Amino acid sequence: MTQAKSKASFGLIVLRLLALLGIVLIVYRFANGLGSVTNLSDGYPWGFWIGFDILAGIALAAGGFVMAGTIHIFGGSKYHPLVRPAILTAFLGYLLFIFGLCVDLGRPWNLWIAIISWNHASPMFEVAWCVMLYTSVLALEFLPVIFERYKLTGLHAIWKALVPWIIIGMLSLFTLAMTYSVVWMLIIGGILLFWEIMMKAGLMPRDKQMPILLIMAGIMFSFMHQSSLGSLFLLAPTKLSALWYSPILPLLFLLSAITVAPAMVIFESLASEKALGHKTEFSLLAGLAKAMPYLLSFYLLLRVADLVGRYSVADAFTLSGAAVSWWLEISIGIVIPLLLYLTPESRDSRRGLMWSSVFVIVGLIWHRLNVSVIGIKVQAWETYYPFWAEIFISVGIVSIGICAYRWAMLNLPICEHNSAESS
Amino acid sequence: MTNHWNDLMNTDVAMVMGSNVVENHPIAAKWLRRTKEKGALIINCDPRYTRTSSFADIYCKLRSGTDIAFVGGMINYALENGFYQKDYVVNYTNASFIISEKFGFNDGLFTGYDEATRSYDKSNWMYEFGPDGIPRQDKTLQHPRCVFQLMKQHFSRYTVDKVCDITGAPKETYLQVCKHYTSTWAPDRVATWMYAMGTTQHTHGTQNIRTYAILQLLLGNIGLAGGGVNALRGESNVQGSTDMALLFHILPGYLASPEKKNQSLAEYLEANTPKTKDPKSANWWGNYPKYITSLLKAWYGDHATAENDFAFNYLPKRSGNYSHISLFEAMYAGQIKGAILFGQNPAVGGPNSKKERAALEKLEWMVAVDLWETDTSVFWKRPGVNPADIQTEVFLLPACSSVEKEGSVSNSGRWAQWRYMAVEPQGESKSDLWILDALCKSVKAEYEKGGVFPQPITELAWDYGNGPGIDPHHEPDVHLVAREVNGYFTKDTEINGKPYRKGDQVPSFAFLQVDGSTCSGNWLYCNSYTGPNKEDNKMARRGKEDAPNKIGLYPNWSWCWPVNRRIIYNRASVDPQGRPWSPSRWVIRWNPALADGKGGWEGDVPDGGWPPGEKHPFIMKPDGHAWLMAANLADGPFPEHYEPLESPVSNGMSGTQMNPAVKLWHVSNPEGNPVGDVEKYPIIGTTYRVSEHWQAGAMTRNLPWLCELVPDVFVEMSNDLARIRGVKNGDRVVVTTARGEMEAYALVTHRFEPFTVHGKTVHEIGIIWHFGYAGLATGDSANMLTTHVGDANTMIPEFKAFLCDVHLKGAAA
Amino acid sequence: MKAMLIDATRCIGCRACQVACKEWNELPAEKTEFFAGKGYQNPRDLSSKTWTLITYNEIQIEDRFDWVFGKKQCFHCNEPACATACPVHALEKTPEGPVIYHADLCLGCRYCQLACPFLVPRFEWDKAIPEIRKCNMCPSRVAAGEEPACAKVCTTDAIVFGERDDLIMDAEDRIRRDPRNYVHHIYGKDEVGGTCVMHLSNVPFEELGFDTSLAAKALNKKSEVAMKPVPFVLAGLGLTLGAVSWIVNRRIENQQNQKVEDAS
Ligand SMILES: Nc1nc2c(c(=O)[nH]1)N[C@H]1C(S)=C(S)[C@@H](COP(=O)(O)OP(=O)(O)OC[C@H]3O[C@@H](n4cnc5c(=O)[nH]c(N)nc54)[C@H](O)[C@@H]3O)O[C@H]1N2
Ligand SMILES: Nc1nc2c(c(=O)[nH]1)N[C@H]1C(S)=C(S)[C@@H](COP(=O)(O)OP(=O)(O)OC[C@H]3O[C@@H](n4cnc5c(=O)[nH]c(N)nc54)[C@H](O)[C@@H]3O)O[C@H]1N2
Numbered sequence A: 001m002t003q004a005k006s007k008a009s010f011g012l013i014v015l016r017l018l019a020l021l022g023i024v025l026i027v028y029r030f031a032n033g034l035g036s037v038t039n040l041s042d043g044y045p046w047g048f049w050i051g052f053d054i055l056a057g058i059a060l061a062a063g064g065f066v067m068a069g070t071i072h073i074f075g076g077s078k079y080h081p082l083v084r085p086a087i088l089t090a091f092l093g094y095l096l097f098i099f100g101l102c103v104d105l106g107r108p109w110n111l112w113i114a115i116i117s118w119n120h121a122s123p124m125f126e127v128a129w130c131v132m133l134y135t136s137v138l139a140l141e142f143l144p145v146i147f148e149r150y151k152l153t154g155l156h157a158i159w160k161a162l163v164p165w166i167i168i169g170m171l172s173l174f175t176l177a178m179t180y181s182v183v184w185m186l187i188i189g190g191i192l193l194f195w196e197i198m199m200k201a202g203l204m205p206r207d208k209q210m211p212i213l214l215i216m217a218g219i220m221f222s223f224m225h226q227s228s229l230g231s232l233f234l235l236a237p238t239k240l241s242a243l244w245y246s247p248i249l250p251l252l253f254l255l256s257a258i259t260v261a262p263a264m265v266i267f268e269s270l271a272s273e274k275a276l277g278h279k280t281e282f283s284l285l286a287g288l289a290k291a292m293p294y295l296l297s298f299y300l301l302l303r304v305a306d307l308v309g310r311y312s313v314a315d316a317f318t319l320s321g322a323a324v325s326w327w328l329e330i331s332i333g334i335v336i337p338l339l340l341y342l343t344p345e346s347r348d349s350r351r352g353l354m355w356s357s358v359f360v361i362v363g364l365i366w367h368r369l370n371v372s373v374i375g376i377k378v379q380a381w382e383t384y385y386p387f388w389a390e391i392f393i394s395v396g397i398v399s400i401g402i403c404a405y406r407w408a409m410l411n412l413p414i415c416e417h418n419s420a421e422s423s
Numbered sequence B: 001m002t003n004h005w006n007d008l009m010n011t012d013v014a015m016v017m018g019s020n021v022v023e024n025h026p027i028a029a030k031w032l033r034r035t036k037e038k039g040a041l042i043i044n045c046d047p048r049y050t051r052t053s054s055f056a057d058i059y060c061k062l063r064s065g066t067d068i069a070f071v072g073g074m075i076n077y078a079l080e081n082g083f084y085q086k087d088y089v090v091n092y093t094n095a096s097f098i099i100s101e102k103f104g105f106n107d108g109l110f111t112g113y114d115e116a117t118r119s120y121d122k123s124n125w126m127y128e129f130g131p132d133g134i135p136r137q138d139k140t141l142q143h144p145r146c147v148f149q150l151m152k153q154h155f156s157r158y159t160v161d162k163v164c165d166i167t168g169a170p171k172e173t174y175l176q177v178c179k180h181y182t183s184t185w186a187p188d189r190v191a192t193w194m195y196a197m198g199t200t201q202h203t204h205g206t207q208n209i210r211t212y213a214i215l216q217l218l219l220g221n222i223g224l225a226g227g228g229v230n231a232l233r234g235e236s237n238v239q240g241s242t243d244m245a246l247l248f249h250i251l252p253g254y255l256a257s258p259e260k261k262n263q264s265l266a267e268y269l270e271a272n273t274p275k276t277k278d279p280k281s282a283n284w285w286g287n288y289p290k291y292i293t294s295l296l297k298a299w300y301g302d303h304a305t306a307e308n309d310f311a312f313n314y315l316p317k318r319s320g321n322y323s324h325i326s327l328f329e330a331m332y333a334g335q336i337k338g339a340i341l342f343g344q345n346p347a348v349g350g351p352n353s354k355k356e357r358a359a360l361e362k363l364e365w366m367v368a369v370d371l372w373e374t375d376t377s378v379f380w381k382r383p384g385v386n387p388a389d390i391q392t393e394v395f396l397l398p399a400c401s402s403v404e405k406e407g408s409v410s411n412s413g414r415w416a417q418w419r420y421m422a423v424e425p426q427g428e429s430k431s432d433l434w435i436l437d438a439l440c441k442s443v444k445a446e447y448e449k450g451g452v453f454p455q456p457i458t459e460l461a462w463d464y465g466n467g468p469g470i471d472p473h474h475e476p477d478v479h480l481v482a483r484e485v486n487g488y489f490t491k492d493t494e495i496n497g498k499p500y501r502k503g504d505q506v507p508s509f510a511f512l513q514v515d516g517s518t519c520s521g522n523w524l525y526c527n528s529y530t531g532p533n534k535e536d537n538k539m540a541r542r543g544k545e546d547a548p549n550k551i552g553l554y555p556n557w558s559w560c561w562p563v564n565r566r567i568i569y570n571r572a573s574v575d576p577q578g579r580p581w582s583p584s585r586w587v588i589r590w591n592p593a594l595a596d597g598k599g600g601w602e603g604d605v606p607d608g609g610w611p612p613g614e615k616h617p618f619i620m621k622p623d624g625h626a627w628l629m630a631a632n633l634a635d636g637p638f639p640e641h642y643e644p645l646e647s648p649v650s651n652g653m654s655g656t657q658m659n660p661a662v663k664l665w666h667v668s669n670p671e672g673n674p675v676g677d678v679e680k681y682p683i684i685g686t687t688y689r690v691s692e693h694w695q696a697g698a699m700t701r702n703l704p705w706l707c708e709l710v711p712d713v714f715v716e717m718s719n720d721l722a723r724i725r726g727v728k729n730g731d732r733v734v735v736t737t738a739r740g741e742m743e744a745y746a747l748v749t750h751r752f753e754p755f756t757v758h759g760k761t762v763h764e765i766g767i768i769w770h771f772g773y774a775g776l777a778t779g780d781s782a783n784m785l786t787t788h789v790g791d792a793n794t795m796i797p798e799f800k801a802f803l804c805d806v807h808l809k810g811a812a813a
Numbered sequence C: 001m002k003a004m005l006i007d008a009t010r011c012i013g014c015r016a017c018q019v020a021c022k023e024w025n026e027l028p029a030e031k032t033e034f035f036a037g038k039g040y041q042n043p044r045d046l047s048s049k050t051w052t053l054i055t056y057n058e059i060q061i062e063d064r065f066d067w068v069f070g071k072k073q074c075f076h077c078n079e080p081a082c083a084t085a086c087p088v089h090a091l092e093k094t095p096e097g098p099v100i101y102h103a104d105l106c107l108g109c110r111y112c113q114l115a116c117p118f119l120v121p122r123f124e125w126d127k128a129i130p131e132i133r134k135c136n137m138c139p140s141r142v143a144a145g146e147e148p149a150c151a152k153v154c155t156t157d158a159i160v161f162g163e164r165d166d167l168i169m170d171a172e173d174r175i176r177r178d179p180r181n182y183v184h185h186i187y188g189k190d191e192v193g194g195t196c197v198m199h200l201s202n203v204p205f206e207e208l209g210f211d212t213s214l215a216a217k218a219l220n221k222k223s224e225v226a227m228k229p230v231p232f233v234l235a236g237l238g239l240t241l242g243a244v245s246w247i248v249n250r251r252i253e254n255q256q257n258q259k260v261e262d263a264s
């Protein structure tokens, strides 16, 4: 570990400098308005931040719910060692995402207004609520780590007792906000209550690690907002290129987020292995990688079918920047990793897995940028490309994230997980 | 305007020629739109395609300065094809009058021309009188010397081909214009003609208007609803100020300003009161003595008595022409020591501004009374001069704007509308009335101390209700002014059996007296304020009821001169039996059932109440007829096409290149008045306005919202010319003339096109003249380019046509 | 519902409306130079400081040259995409017609900008405390029974304000009375579900810069597809996840019990 520390020190300094630069730029942005650090315009009100920090960021944090689900719902308990890192990434990711959002929002101090002023027709409203609630869920999921680290067993017990009720409350309220319907609220609340009662009554097996309702809530909120991030663009049919605009955009967003999750977990594990020296059992990673070909091919199939179904295949064969970008996205993000995952040499090496995961991740980021930036064309408007400060603010935020991740990995019981399980 | 704004909605064909009505009088478009949507046709003739053209159904281009040729051709077209309203022409115009044998016309010159004085002996153009002293007439219009035949002969030279060759108008469009416009010769069809500065600002501006009038008379369009010759006046109250003697040659009510030769009231009246022997001629101007006497009574009160000619000799007598150019030439020559500039900005608006700005430097003192610090009031620190070199002492008096004071505004339609103060005067500003009152009181105080001939000042009747001294907190009573303008009885009088007491308001100008028993500051406004109370102020009326003829007269909305007659010459709107030519939009009509069977007029206030046929309809003319041929103008009884002072081509009509009666300042006062030639300056230049700016710009170039719309001075030019000069839209270009140069942005547009004149391509460019060096938005003034030359009759400067060149900034000229 | 009908055949391009809008709404002037668009157009586009803009379109149709003036402003859609988009109801479609903005609710997310098919909402990019700015149909005037400022000053009644249904009848009537002078279409009657600002023109609408590819369906129908199923998905997930975990965990437990039994 000490060795790892010194090895990382040069990179660490750079990271910290980048984080600092980001913060300086952010201060500048709050003093002078968004125009001072971005190339955003009334024609292109959303740019790099939305595409990268938010759309891609959230999708990449999907590892959390996918791993949690895999383990606790689908019983993939052997992946337990991966769950805490995944939750950590997700939690940090969401915190940073909210931070990034505050930088991007013109009036972030009004963010709380979303709690009281409801517009359930707005995909953005759904995103806002899911993110708020899911971050809370992640916080709840993450708390045991803290309890463990500081041996707060009493609190842990209280937590255990309260969590189900908090979850039932959250989801019921969420349902009410999304539907304005007390009936639906009661239905959803009822379902959850049913499971809780079943458990209380011992009719249902209890998960030892996490209350099952917490995991369920995480998955439900994730499903909702991973998909509704795609719904956001349903309102821009005239602006988003037909290569991406699709009525099933929400589904594609969800699916791609699920697809990227294992890749992200693999990548993180390997990367922190490199940087921090935690060794992850290769078999676990290989196991995750097994899911990839299925996920990728299904996703590819859906993408192509969607394009065909909308009679927009021809768009991919025009000589436009968008078409090129589409081809790159599809090939780098889906086809190449698919081939790599199918190739035994690559599948069976850490290096191979690393690379194929990187392709998937880059492909996903590319997709989100395509939808939110590259694919958006506003007639008679100078096109948008990010200003350097935009990129450096994002880089700064990511750097803050990595530093925080590193700190957590080094100081919190994230990886020595087995001990927790045996306790 | 013979008619008024609302009346535009009554027309069948609206001609906009010589104005850009939609941009400069946008509210007019409200009324035009209504008639347009009922099926009326709008025609626009202008050197360039404007927002008016876009509103019009037919747009025809013509080269600047060629209106007489253009309309002369239309007159010819009407006469050749018999498209004129014969009954109207025979009965209401002087077509049948026989002209003196001395009249003749040769190669662009009428008889009686004296080259040395550049003037005509107009007696050569007179009527031939019968033994009864009445002009001889031939109602068959066959007599070779009758006006009709002379006119026909004169305009026969304006053939379509010739006209198109001179004006550059496309032949087909021109024929369309002729066809549609002259279609209104039918008695029940009417056309209106709207003109302004595109018409007047020429060396032959008055004759431009004459062509419109002649055509309108031939078509029987004057006096009718939806007809008339309509001068779209400029400044919001320029009609009112002209009525009140804005111009040097008139006193209030268009009475002549006395000249040196008018040594007594009698001589003055002899020179100015028209006479007639025709019993059917109302000869309204025969009342001249009553009007001038009442005016003098208003000015000098008890000091004006029959014994002293009503103080006639207190009036200054002019010797010559004191119009704008003359004044500035005199100023430049050092003959004028001081100037008070009330609400004007000649450093930008005056022609040949380089010279006029230099002329201001010769003043010892100058007072500017304005809302803003104008280009004129800061002339001494304009770019390129050293303030230390300029000795003129300049005072700037802050004036109230129109919304900070009460008073009347007379619009183009002659409606005098009373307005109230909307906001308190800002800062230290004072109303013009206060400033004038204070000025007069101080000057009086000075003359009380003695002087060479102090009485014209000391004996002025001057009491507007704010005490004898100057009181900064007390406004003069504008109602007292308005009541004096209307006039009141100066002693107890009885008229037609009705008694009037001293101090009573005079009911209307028919009651004004020659013996000094009435006063009136302006006989035309007599009837506007007919009682002692504010309720008697007819200008303040806001009645929203239309008259029974439903043609938009709104007789109880404000008040209009004369005697609330909304359409003047309206006796010409009916046939000699009193039946409207156009019954669907009758203005007046004779109703035999009225007045207990004696009969009476209904509708608008008629041009005199006599029964039909009793008097000729054009009561302001001594012969009672409208003049197709007019012997009173300086430059000929018929309009004739001449080229502007600076023109790229020779006159296609005759060997007389330019108006022979125009004063040539570049000959008499050559310094600062160079004239350019076509070799050096091959392009025609013209100047005009845009909706977004007002005049010399002080009122708009200081308003950020308007500066946003038109922030810079620009030159409009055709694609062809831009290509030739290597100019692109948005480039900075320099425009030069013999007198000066200016820089501007180039606006390259399809809306300007070259002309084909005498088979050659002639280019024209246009520049907005609103810019100067003061204010928020600044830019070069177009008047750096224009000339000191004016119309033969009015001396209005020829702002609309001159020679120039244009090239890319930085490129060699 | 109140609406405005703007007739390009009547508009004379005087821009009284453009200035009146700034005057009434106290919007600052923009710094301009020469002209920012064709003809006399200024400024370049709508902005946070310019809520309505007259465009100058020089159009050559066959041998006829025409100068036609268009008016840009918020369309006050019947089913506004901006208001659908806004997560917090900072943009609100009022029953009277105007689509109005509440700065005190706004997050500054600019989703409204992305959603508006007419590119109307503008953001104050240069402000530390920015707002979304756009034509709001002068709601205080409308509430007081007055017409919007721009309609009030319009010199030629090119802008008329009234009940939407009446205006549509009026517009149809104008087309019927003068069929050769109008494109036979009321722009905004049906586009994106109908709008409260409608236009008539004598030249094809695309010549005036209008998007003629917009369908009649309101844009919010597009997102409704995704929003409607929310509760079903939630319920479905709740049931499925619970059931799956029950089954799976039961099986695991059984297996473990089995193991324990086997071992014992
Ligand atoms: N917005 C605005 N309105 C104004 C004013 C203003 O400054 N701004 N000024 C007011 C005043 S004081 C006045 S006097 C009026 C003036 O009103 P207009 O006379 O309408 O004013 P201009 O724009 O000077 O000229 C009118 C047109 O004459 C055309 N023209 C040029 N040469 C010729 C020619 O030889 N023949 C013909 N037929 N047309 C020609 C020009 O292209 C121009 O379109 O406007 C008044 N209204
Ligand atoms: N090249 C070219 N030159 C032209 C013309 C053209 O067509 N081409 N047109 C000519 C014509 S038609 C005209 S009328 C002249 C106009 O020329 P000017 O009359 O010199 O121009 P304005 O800018 O109207 O000046 C009027 C001034 O009065 C001030 N003012 C406004 N209200 C009040 C008030 O109540 N009291 C006082 N004391 N001041 C007030 C305004 O601030 C403004 O500065 O320009 C002429 N010049």
Ligand code: SF4
Binding pocket: B024, B025, B026, B027, B028, B236
């Ligand atoms: S500027 Fe004044 S007078 Fe001229 S149209 Fe406008 S409101 Fe009427």
Ligand code: SF4
Binding pocket: C074, C075, C076, C077, C080, C081, C082, C083, C099, C115, C116, C117, C118, C119, C120, C121, C134
């Ligand atoms: S035009 Fe745009 S901003 Fe206006 S109501 Fe419609 S969607 Fe909203």
Ligand code: SF4
Binding pocket: C085, C086, C087, C088, C089, C090, C091, C105, C106, C107, C108, C109, C110, C111, C112, C113, C132
């Ligand atoms: S920027 Fe404001 S008004 Fe627009 S969608 Fe976001 S919260 Fe609503």
Ligand code: SF4
Binding pocket: C020, C021, C022, C024, C025, C051, C052, C073, C134, C135, C136, C137, C138, C148, C149, C150, C151
């Ligand atoms: S309705 Fe009101 S806010 Fe909208 S453009 Fe007109 S004046 Fe401006």
Ligand code: SF4
Binding pocket: C010, C011, C012, C013, C014, C015, C016, C017, C018, C054, C069, C071, C150, C153, C154, C155, C156, C157, C158, C159
């Ligand atoms: S005020 Fe009316 S006529 Fe003038 S530009 Fe605006 S819409 Fe057109």
Ligand SMILES: [Mo]
Binding pocket: B233, B234, B235
């Ligand atoms: Mo004027």
